[in-house]
Amino acid sequence: MQPSRPYHNIALVGFMGVGKSTVGQILAGMLDFEFIDTDRVIETREGRRISEIFSQEGETRFRDLETGLILSTGGGLVVRPENLASLQTHALIVCLWASPAVIYERVRYQGHRPLLHTPDPQARIAELLEQRKPAYQQADILVGVDFRSPQETAQYITNSFRLLRHSPHRNAPSPA
Numbered sequence: 001m002q003p004s005r006p007y008h009n010i011a012l013v014g015f016m017g018v019g020k021s022t023v024g025q026i027l028a029g030m031l032d033f034e035f036i037d038t039d040r041v042i043e044t045r046e047g048r049r050i051s052e053i054f055s056q057e058g059e060t061r062f063r064d065l066e067t068g069l070i071l072s073t074g075g076g077l078v079v080r081p082e083n084l085a086s087l088q089t090h091a092l093i094v095c096l097w098a099s100p101a102v103i104y105e106r107v108r109y110q111g112h113r114p115l116l117h118t119p120d121p122q123a124r125i126a127e128l129l130e131q132r133k134p135a136y137q138q139a140d141i142l143v144g145v146d147f148r149s150p151q152e153t154a155q156y157i158t159n160s161f162r163l164l165r166h167s168p169h170r171n172a173p174s175p176a
């Protein structure tokens with residue numbers, strides 16, 4: 001889909017474990033853009049790890065901290081419509097998409113993901129992905145990463161961004 005609004009940034013969204021941080025850093029190098037990871041911004045501002053915020057004050061508090069940031073990425077951030085709307089005002093929104101099985105393989109040995117501290121993390125991933133699908137599908141570009149390396153994914157996004165940035169429709173008014 002071709003966004004019909006001006007944008008100057010790229011926001012990477014998508015479920016945990018799809019590779020937003022890895023792809024984002026490669027992409028920043030390719031385009032000579034600055035890389036900002038909302039989880040790191042929140043941890044620095046709070047002086048604690050994401051997992052500590054979840055265990056000490058709960059998920060709602062963490063979602064409150066995510067709200068109000070500009071360039072963003074935590075896996076659940078776009079689930080709040082105001083966050084998605086905020087990104088849409090200034091960024092091309094790119095969603096990295098992976099299947100539940102691939103996500104599970106990538107995150108199963110990582111202990112720092114509070115939402116997966118459940119008896120059946122694989123089922124939880126499938127359930128959360130399904131719940132979040134409508135939010136992720138609002139991205140301007142959806143990139144499947146099951147069969148792409150981070151380098152290939154970053155190259156694909158760079159090409160799309162350059163094409164869209166130079167498209168004649170870039171500054172066209174949004175459809176009513």
Ligand code: S3P
Pocket residue numbers: 014015016017020039050073074075076077112113114115
């Ligand atoms: C979350 C994803 C995490 C982090 C927090 C909640 C989510 O970020 O924000 O643990 O709700 O999917 P990553 O997607 O970078 O792992």
